[in-house]
Amino acid sequence: MASKPLSQEFTKGLWGENPIFRQLLGMCPTLAVTNAVINGIAMSLATSFVLIFSSLVVASIKKLIPSQVRIASYIVVIASFVTMADRFLAAFFPPISKNLGPYIPLIVVNCIILGRQEAFSSKNSVGRSLIDAFGMSLGFTLALLVLSSIREILGAGTWLGHQVLGSWFEPWIIMILPPGAFLTLGILLGIIILIDQKLQRSK
Amino acid sequence: MSLSSRMVIVLTAVGIISGGLLSTVGILTRARIEANRLREIEEAIITVVPGAKTNTKIYEEKDFTVYTTRNDQGQIQGFAIYTAGTGFQDKIVLMFGTDAEINKIFRLTILDQKETPGLGAKITDKEAFLKYWENKDCSHPLMLKKPPVAQEELGASEVNAITGATISSEAVLATVNASLAKLRSLIQAGTIQIEENNGQ
16 A cells, blocks of 8 residues: 555545545535535544544554554544534634534534545555545535535525526425435545546557 | 553544544634624614614513614614524514504514525515515514515505414414513513613
């Protein structure tokens, strides 16, 4: 694994191992908060912050931690960064903190983060782990952006709060409700598998 | 070093470092978070009681807080009532303002709700819901008009329901009516006293 070129360590998070579309991890925040683009962005930023710093810490201290207590230690590290992100949002961006409600504290149990620590940071160097974390964060952010854009445009006729569809458009309220999240994710997954199959065949 | 003592040391160290960091973050952000909450209430009071310059908290219990508000001459302007009731999904937290005699509701504002987006969540919408609450006669319990009619056709103490969100509309109505009754009984019992000329 360590023989992979660094650029590939980064790009795999965007497409080949995209945490949402390929690994299907972290579905809870993905489905729940993508009803508006602003929520998707805030969630991505908070998750990226936690993922990058947790990877940094875990990769730095991996040799000190006995393997029997590694999961407990990782969770404490992750939970610390999540709490920081949560307090920061509550102090400086109260409306966003209110919108995201319990989903910021729930980043603690987001499997993308623990998954990357267990599968990657605990076995790789600090630099490589950071590159991996940045790639995964960007992949997560892109996925949430696509999902929340589709849902907000169809469900409310707006993008980031700006009207993009004219008054002729009757918002599909279902798109900002939970079923809209499942519909959008399912259709996107199908499209991505189709594209991937095309790419594989043309190789 | 034996494995078990290494495990204990590592976990303790991780816990202590994390706890120390978090209490620092907590101390750094606490004042701001509290200020945000207070400012939100302050802004809501100005919204629901037009002309309110100062306010004093005169009564507080769980999900029910009463403020008196005064204009710039220090005269009592009315009450701002912060309250919460059960909505369709979760608590609806709201604030409304009345005159000093509790005969008239000035305005209503929703502070927090988790009603269905596009349906019940319209209780936060001025055009769809909140405008019908402006300057309503509340000497009698308010009533819901269903289906909604034009604003001119509403009775003095009638407010329009939201089509498709009767439960949310009723929840707001019931919360306001219950709060009005509670405020009146608290004044009658002498728990809340208003000193009319105590304006600084």
